[in-house]
Every structure is written in C-alpha cells, then in structure tokens.
Amino acid sequence: MTKVLRLIKEGCLTAVLLATPLVAAQAQDVKDINVALILPQSGPVMVNVDPAVKSIRMAIDEVNAKGIMVGGQKYKFNVSWYDEECKPQVAVNATRAALSQVKPLHVVWTGMCSSSALATAPILRESKAVVINSVSGTAGFAGPEGNPYLFKIKEEFEWRSRDLAKYLAAKGLKNGAVIAVNSDWGEEASRTFKKYAAQSGLNIALTLNYDEQTEEFVPLLAQARQAKVDFIFQASQLLNEQVAFLRAYRQLGLKIQLAGESTWTEDVPEKAGWDTINGMLTAGAWVPSDTRPAVVNYLKKYRDAFKVTPGFNGPPSYDMVHMTAEAFEKAGSLDSEKLRAVVRNTTFTGLVYGNGTIKFNSGGQAEFPVSVTMFDAKQKLRVLAPPPK
Amino acid sequence: MQSSPTTFYIASAVGLGVAATAPLFISHGFLLYMLSLSVIGAIIATGLNITNGYLGILNLSVGGQVALGSYVCALTALADVPVPVAIVLAVTAGAALAFVTFLLFARLTGFFFGLATIAAAEVVRLMIRNLDTITHGMRGVRGYPPLAQSPAITYWLLLAALAAVLLLVSLLVHSSIGLRWRAIRENANKALSLGLPVRRLQLAGYTLAGAVMSFGGALLALLLQYIEPGIAGLNTLVQTVLMVALGGGGTILGPVIGALAITLIPEFLRVANELRLVIYGMTLIVVVLAVPGGVVGTFNRVMRTRRRLAAIRTTKGATGCPQ
Amino acid sequence: MFTLVAQAVISGLALGAIYALAASGLGIIFGLFGVINFAHTQNMMVAAVTAIAVTSLGVPLIAAIAIGIAVAALLGIATERLFIRPLLSHETAQIDTLFITLGLSIVIENGTLLLWGSEPRYFDSPLQGVIEIGGVVLSIDRLVTMVVTGIVFLTLHLLATRTRIGKAVLATAQNPDAARVIGIPVDKVRLLAFAVGCGLAGLGGILWGTIYSVSYLTGGTFLILSFVLVVMSGPGNITGILICSLLLGVTESVAGAFFDAKWQRLIVMLVFIVIIIRRPQGLGTGRFARTNI
Numbered sequence A: 001m002t003k004v005l006r007l008i009k010e011g012c013l014t015a016v017l018l019a020t021p022l023v024a025a026q027a028q029d030v031k032d033i034n035v036a037l038i039l040p041q042s043g044p045v046m047v048n049v050d051p052a053v054k055s056i057r058m059a060i061d062e063v064n065a066k067g068i069m070v071g072g073q074k075y076k077f078n079v080s081w082y083d084e085e086c087k088p089q090v091a092v093n094a095t096r097a098a099l100s101q102v103k104p105l106h107v108v109w110t111g112m113c114s115s116s117a118l119a120t121a122p123i124l125r126e127s128k129a130v131v132i133n134s135v136s137g138t139a140g141f142a143g144p145e146g147n148p149y150l151f152k153i154k155e156e157f158e159w160r161s162r163d164l165a166k167y168l169a170a171k172g173l174k175n176g177a178v179i180a181v182n183s184d185w186g187e188e189a190s191r192t193f194k195k196y197a198a199q200s201g202l203n204i205a206l207t208l209n210y211d212e213q214t215e216e217f218v219p220l221l222a223q224a225r226q227a228k229v230d231f232i233f234q235a236s237q238l239l240n241e242q243v244a245f246l247r248a249y250r251q252l253g254l255k256i257q258l259a260g261e262s263t264w265t266e267d268v269p270e271k272a273g274w275d276t277i278n279g280m281l282t283a284g285a286w287v288p289s290d291t292r293p294a295v296v297n298y299l300k301k302y303r304d305a306f307k308v309t310p311g312f313n314g315p316p317s318y319d320m321v322h323m324t325a326e327a328f329e330k331a332g333s334l335d336s337e338k339l340r341a342v343v344r345n346t347t348f349t350g351l352v353y354g355n356g357t358i359k360f361n362s363g364g365q366a367e368f369p370v371s372v373t374m375f376d377a378k379q380k381l382r383v384l385a386p387p388p389k
Numbered sequence B: 001m002q003s004s005p006t007t008f009y010i011a012s013a014v015g016l017g018v019a020a021t022a023p024l025f026i027s028h029g030f031l032l033y034m035l036s037l038s039v040i041g042a043i044i045a046t047g048l049n050i051t052n053g054y055l056g057i058l059n060l061s062v063g064g065q066v067a068l069g070s071y072v073c074a075l076t077a078l079a080d081v082p083v084p085v086a087i088v089l090a091v092t093a094g095a096a097l098a099f100v101t102f103l104l105f106a107r108l109t110g111f112f113f114g115l116a117t118i119a120a121a122e123v124v125r126l127m128i129r130n131l132d133t134i135t136h137g138m139r140g141v142r143g144y145p146p147l148a149q150s151p152a153i154t155y156w157l158l159l160a161a162l163a164a165v166l167l168l169v170s171l172l173v174h175s176s177i178g179l180r181w182r183a184i185r186e187n188a189n190k191a192l193s194l195g196l197p198v199r200r201l202q203l204a205g206y207t208l209a210g211a212v213m214s215f216g217g218a219l220l221a222l223l224l225q226y227i228e229p230g231i232a233g234l235n236t237l238v239q240t241v242l243m244v245a246l247g248g249g250g251t252i253l254g255p256v257i258g259a260l261a262i263t264l265i266p267e268f269l270r271v272a273n274e275l276r277l278v279i280y281g282m283t284l285i286v287v288v289l290a291v292p293g294g295v296v297g298t299f300n301r302v303m304r305t306r307r308r309l310a311a312i313r314t315t316k317g318a319t320g321c322p323q
Numbered sequence C: 001m002f003t004l005v006a007q008a009v010i011s012g013l014a015l016g017a018i019y020a021l022a023a024s025g026l027g028i029i030f031g032l033f034g035v036i037n038f039a040h041t042q043n044m045m046v047a048a049v050t051a052i053a054v055t056s057l058g059v060p061l062i063a064a065i066a067i068g069i070a071v072a073a074l075l076g077i078a079t080e081r082l083f084i085r086p087l088l089s090h091e092t093a094q095i096d097t098l099f100i101t102l103g104l105s106i107v108i109e110n111g112t113l114l115l116w117g118s119e120p121r122y123f124d125s126p127l128q129g130v131i132e133i134g135g136v137v138l139s140i141d142r143l144v145t146m147v148v149t150g151i152v153f154l155t156l157h158l159l160a161t162r163t164r165i166g167k168a169v170l171a172t173a174q175n176p177d178a179a180r181v182i183g184i185p186v187d188k189v190r191l192l193a194f195a196v197g198c199g200l201a202g203l204g205g206i207l208w209g210t211i212y213s214v215s216y217l218t219g220g221t222f223l224i225l226s227f228v229l230v231v232m233s234g235p236g237n238i239t240g241i242l243i244c245s246l247l248l249g250v251t252e253s254v255a256g257a258f259f260d261a262k263w264q265r266l267i268v269m270l271v272f273i274v275i276i277i278r279r280p281q282g283l284g285t286g287r288f289a290r291t292n293i
Helices: A002-027 A046-066 A088-101 A114-127 A157-170 A184-199 A218-226 A239-251 A267-272 A293-306 A314-331 A336-345 B005-020 B029-055 B062-078 B083-104 B110-130 B151-174 B176-186 B188-193 B198-224 B234-247 B254-268 B273-290 B294-314 C002-033 C042-055 C061-087 C093-116 C140-162 C164-174 C176-182 C186-211 C218-233 C238-258 C261-278
Strands: A031-039 A068-070 A073-083 A107-110 A131-133 A150-152 A175-181 A203-210 A231-235 A257-260 A281-284 A371-376 A381-384 C130-133 C136-139
Touching (some): A046 A314, A088 B198, A107 A314, A114 A184, A157 A184, A157 A257, A157 A371, A218 C002, A218 C238, B029 B151, B029 B234, B029 B254, B062 B083, B062 B198, B062 B234, B083 B198, B110 C093, B110 C218, B110 C261, B151 B176, B151 B198, B176 B198, B188 B198, B234 B254, B234 C093, C002 C136, C002 C186, C002 C218, C042 C186, C042 C218, C140 C164, C140 C238, C186 C218, C218 C238, C218 C261
Parallel strands (some): A175 A203, A175 A231, A257 A281
C-alpha cells in the first residue's frame, strides 16, 4: 500500500515539475523593449527633475501592467537609467555608456539640462537611435539641422513668452522688470521674453540678473519698486530661489503684478504659502485645472502616491512613456526606421500635456497650444487666466 | 624613484606600445572614448604633479589653466585657425597665465599661495562666463573641428601627446633641474642657503605646469566638442588633485594610474551616483591617512624596502647595517 | 534713492553677520592650529539640518537650535581628533589636512544628500514679520541675526581678553611650547577652540536657515568666501574678520542693488587678490597670530 502511495506522490511531484516550465514559459512570453533613459539625477536641479522621475516610473508601471502589443507579441519596457548630473561632460559619458551598454537599443528617452542636450546632440545624431526628449527647454538640437531622429515634447520658450507678453499688454500694463537667473536657461528665458515684450508694445525698464543659488532678493526687488514698474517677469529654475523671491516680495509689501516662466508651478506655494503668489501669471502647456479625464486621473494618481502636485516636468515625461508605447504598437515592429516614421507622422491623443494631443512638426518639435494660467489661492491650483479686460 | 632610468624608459615604452594597440581590440566606441578621456586626464594630472608632486608647491589653479587652454583652442579653431596652431596658442596662453600668476603671488607660501591660486582660477571662470560676446558665456562653444575624424586616430594622437609630456617631465626630473626641485621641496630655506635660485626654479616649474595643464585643456576641448565655463570649476580641481594623490605625487607614472582609476572606475559605479561622490571623498581620506604617496608611491616604498632588506641579508655585518 | 541704499545696507549687514560667524570660526582654528579645515562650512549645514530635523519631531525651536549647535561642535571635535590630530606630525601637515578635510567635506555633503534628499528646507520660524521705518523694510529675522551676532562677538572679545580661559587660549596660540611649560593643557585648549569655532559656524548656519533656505549644498556656498575672509583679515584677527565680513556683505548687497550681479563675485576675487599681494600677512595681525607662520 505505502509503495503505491509513494508512487502517486512521486507522480504528482513529477507532474508539477513538468508543468512549471510550461507556466514559466507563459510568463516568459513577455519580451523586452530596451530603453535608455538619460536625465539628471543629482545636483541642484534634482528638485525639478523629481516630478519627471516619479511620472516616468508611474507611467512605466501602467504601460507594463497592460503590456505593449507589437506585431502580435507582448512586450514591456526594460528601462536602464543613466545620470547626467546636469553637467555636459558627464552627459556625454552617460550617453556614450548608454549607447554601448544597452543592446539591442530600441529607443532613447532623455530630459537633460540645456547645455547637456547641446553637448550630446552630435553623439545621439550619429547613433541614429530614435530619441524622445520630454523636458529639455532649449532649441537647436532637434529636427533636420539638429537631429532628424530626435523628437522634442516640451514647448519652445518662444510660444510661452509670446502669449504671456500679449496677455500682459492686453491687461493694460506698460512698464516691466525682468529678474532672471544667470544661467544658459535663464539667459534664453530673459532674451525671449524681452523680444516678445517689445513686439507687444511693453517697455522693459529694468533687467536684473542674479547668480544661481542666490537667495537675497530684497535689493533687486527694491530696485524694481524704485523703478515703479507695473509687472515683474521672473525666470528661475530652483525652488529655493523662487521661495526666497516670494518672501522678499512679501517683506517689501509690494503690489506689482508678478509673471513667471513655466518653472513656477504649485510646488512653490506648497513651500512658500499661497497668499503672496495669488494672482501670479505664467504661460505653459501644463494646466492642472483642466477637466479632461486624462489630466484629472494623472493628477489624482500622482497626488495620492506622492502627496504633492506634480511640477512642470511631470506631464510631458508621463506622456513620453505612453506615446512611445503607442508608437511601437502602431509601427508593428521594433525597427528604428519604422518607429521613426510612426512618431513623425502620427497624432497621439489622450495625453496629459497641453491639450492632450502631440503631433511633431518637421523640426521634430511637438506642437500644441500654450495657455496663460494664474495661481489661485482658493483652489490651491493654477487655473486658466481670466480674459484680460 | 626607480633605481635605473633606462629600465624605466624601456618599461614605459613597452607600456605605451601595449596601450596603443587598444583600438585594435576594442570595438566599443565607449571604452575607447573613456580611454581617450583618461589620457587627457593623465596629461593634466602630470602637469599638476610638476608643482604639487616634485616642487612641493600647493598649486590649485587647475580649473583656470585647463579652462583657458580649452577656450583659447576652441575659439581660435572656431575662427578657422588650423587645429595644431590653435593648440600652440592655447599652450602659450596657459604658460603666460601661469607665469603672471606666480609672479603675482611669489611672496606667499603654503596654504596662502594655494588659496590665491584658487582665487585666480575663479577669476578666470568668471571672466569666461561674463565676457559672453567673446566666449559665448553660459551657452558654451561648439561647432569647431575635432582632433581627427576617426576615434582610433584621435586616441593615437592623444597617446602620442601623453608620451611626449611624460618624456619631457621624466627628462627634467632625472636631470639636475629635477634634483634641485626636489631639494626645494624638502626644505626651501635650506635650498636657498645653499645658493639655489629658488624663486626662479619655482617660477619655471609653475609655468611649465600651467602650460601642460592648458595643453590638456586644449585637447579636452577637441575631444568633447563642447565646452562651457563649468570646466573651470571646483570639479576639475578635485578630480585632478585626487588623480595625483591616489596615483602618487612625485612619481612619473602616478598621475597616469590615478587618471585611469579616477576616469574609468566611476563608470563601473554608474548605478549609485551620490554614493560615487561619497566614495571619492572617502578615498581621499583613506589615501591621506593610510596610503600617503598614493599607489605608485607605496609601490616604490615597498620596492625600496625590499631592496634594503635584500642588501642587509647579503652583507655579513654584525650590526646588520648594509656596508 | 536713499531707501534703495538703506534697504541694501540692511540686507548686507545681515549677510555679513553670517559670513562673520562662518569665517571667525575658521579664523580661530587657523590661528591656533595653522591647519586648514576644508570641511569647516559643512558645520553650518549640519547644524541647520539637525535643527530643522529636530523641530519636525516636535522639539521647541530654542532647544532645537541648541542641539544643532552642539552637533556642529561635536562634529568639529570629531574632525580634530580623527582627521587632523594624526596629521599634525607630518612634514606636509598643511597639504595633508587640506586634502583629508576636502574628502571629509565631500562625504558630509553627499552623505546629507543621501539621507535627507535634495529639497531645500525651511525653519518654521516665528520671526517672519517686518518693521517698516520710513519706507525701509527691516525683516525681523535679519534684525535678530545682527543682534545675535553682535552679542556673540562681544562675548568672544570679553572672554578672550578678561577671562583666564581666554588668556590661556591666546597664550597657546602665540607659543604652544611655552604655554605647555607654564602648565596650560594645550591639547584641551585646542579642542575647546575647535569646538567653539565649529559651534560658531553652526550658529551662522542656523541663522542663515531662518532667513534663507537650507539644503545639502548650503555649506559649499560659503567655503571659498570664508577662506578669503580669513586670509584677508589675518588668521587670528577676529575683530578684523567681523569688519571685513560686514563690509563684504554690504558691498555685495549694494552692488546687487545698482549693478548686474554677474560682476559681484569677480570684484570680490579681484579685491582679494590685490590685498593678498600687497599685504600677504593679511590686513591686520591678530593677537592670535602664531609666531612661526
């Protein structure tokens, strides 16, 4: 009797052992799409990049949970992260490392500091890899003259400055001051705004620059007060500069209309309080008060997970992941040329950034409308700015 | 120091020969690029070694010298000056800056001198950043021709440059000038009382060090194909100082080994970036506390001790002292 | 016009007060030991970070500040014991201490990044209000900084000149061997000076934190400036450091009010170079100056 029992036990064990590889094979049926992701993960800009990192992780989880169906085979994103430290030399090393270590490389995601994007442009162009760049702000490294394989989501400085300047002029404001950080980004922001301010008939009476990491804004704002300007345009990349700016503004008891670059998002008042920033204007494609389901869902999910409102780098990075998945599905293959053709020609919808639609123009730049938004202390959110009188 | 310069030269030539074969085995563009970067690091570190290793001067002007070399080379090459001429201009500018800097600070000693050189480097950085009509300021410089079109040829040219610099330094070090430099390093006052023209020797060494570092800067600009004022920052200084300290100051090969280690090892630590910086800091601490003289210095000391022990064993003196 | 200048001067004085606290700690240490502590300004950051972290656990502000300063002082003592004292016997002591404290500074800065994150943090300070006098706005936190710094320096001066401990410190600075002969416990005195120097820096960091923000990068921004101030005024010259720091803060601030900030730092560096060339021993020779520097 016991021998029979033993045989039955062994039989069952063997059956289980034989079945396991079959089960494992089922699970193994999901293949990898290899992605190289290059962005700054250390240095002062970490605070700005953090929403991008979190949004990308969130999006990867969502996409991989569903799976990406390419030509009848299920895939998931296998992402290798590379830190470019917001330093051009390190960015070059990181990019070369990524290009040689991720094999086979199917797509590259980047969101680098401006000088890093410029430094790595020739290397990426040479590699002929399809590159989707979510948040680099500067111009000149995408498109046929830059890199015909690179596609850029974040909007140009030009559109933001144009709409913001038009709005301020329409409000009847005349004289303004520009307070910008002394970096390549700050310089481009300041230059672009002044160009469109002039086009809209605004007079920039005062341009003040300050060194990165400065937190002493009282003398600068005292100058603005002296010059009796109607508005101040502030371009800063770092959270501590923005908070210090608001503090100094409050301490001086100023009542001048504030306007800022797209870096002014909800994380600033979440640190500095909402009373001073109430009414401040910015222009950009991220409107968190938008009622579209994609935006509402993204916002809720992000806030539930991380307890803060995502900064301006979050939404385009989130979209970057989703549209790449959609692009692979449409292309039906992992081939770079096919992918590139799809990205170039498709209109992606249902996204978060801008009006939810991404279509790249011939210069590799995504085009969508930019809105002027206003900080609203009651809703603790930025809303669409009311029409100027 | 090695016991015989000839064996050293032969060994180095063999080493360089081996290094030169690298492009034949390495198809990875990345690894070849990292080796090229290491070679440039070795050149810059060798420059620093002249003052900090052999002369005993605390020279912290690395950022300023390297950046000046980079910018002079890049801007002139951008203006259609042929690349070799651009390099020569960069080296000349670097030598001139070093010459003037040393004369300005000649009356300072030790730490004060070092601090003054840091201030000078800061001045260079800020000038580069602020004079943006000439230097393109924060936007950086790009679009100038490279050293060579193929990565392999670039690597060989860089290796040749390193060989030339190492040859120059080792010839100097093994000559009477080198002897005098080391005498100054041991005790400047005593050297002075012995009749050595201390200030003049220090000036020559500092100027040469500056020229070599600017040479490295020019080559760096050509390899990177993009430069910005950040090159003059504290980062370049710390990396180079670490290369010399880790590899061993006052030796020929020390800076080369240090440069290889500092440039290549972090690439294997890609996973943990802030951790990498912490490891840098800890390495510096450990090197100073436990391994003064760096890798090569320790190796030399071990070899010297072994030779001394061997000498003691072969003599039959009752006291055990070598005869 | 007057209000612009007055506004800039007030901001500048508060800034200068903090510079003075940072630099004088360094000056005391340099004057007594003749060695360089590259990690000195990290004490500022560590004190502020500790104080903020402790307040978030519910500890009242005053106690948190005291704890922060104590931690900075302890860090200073640890630095002296573990990293500086073993090197004092080396022939290349100055260079070695520079490198080892450089390494320490990198470890502290990036260790804080790993443990604390990159976000700037702020004190929940009750000193948020302002006083307005004739169009010039004086924020309470800057006022407090100036007053506290003034009291601290006055106390330091009195301690150094009127008390036995103070005189012992002066004696050790001028000639450690003779001091030992008289019976002054030189090692203990040095330890005390290190702790006081680092505690001062810690206080500076905390006061900085009440006006501005604190992050793992805070220490680095003061580094070069502190050394420049110490060398400019002469290593042991504490009053000189106070005056130079205030002057520097006000100049920076006023220059920011009238010129492009781009040139501020450059002008400071050039002034420093000019001074150091003309007077290598610094603008004043202090009572603390070692006789064999």
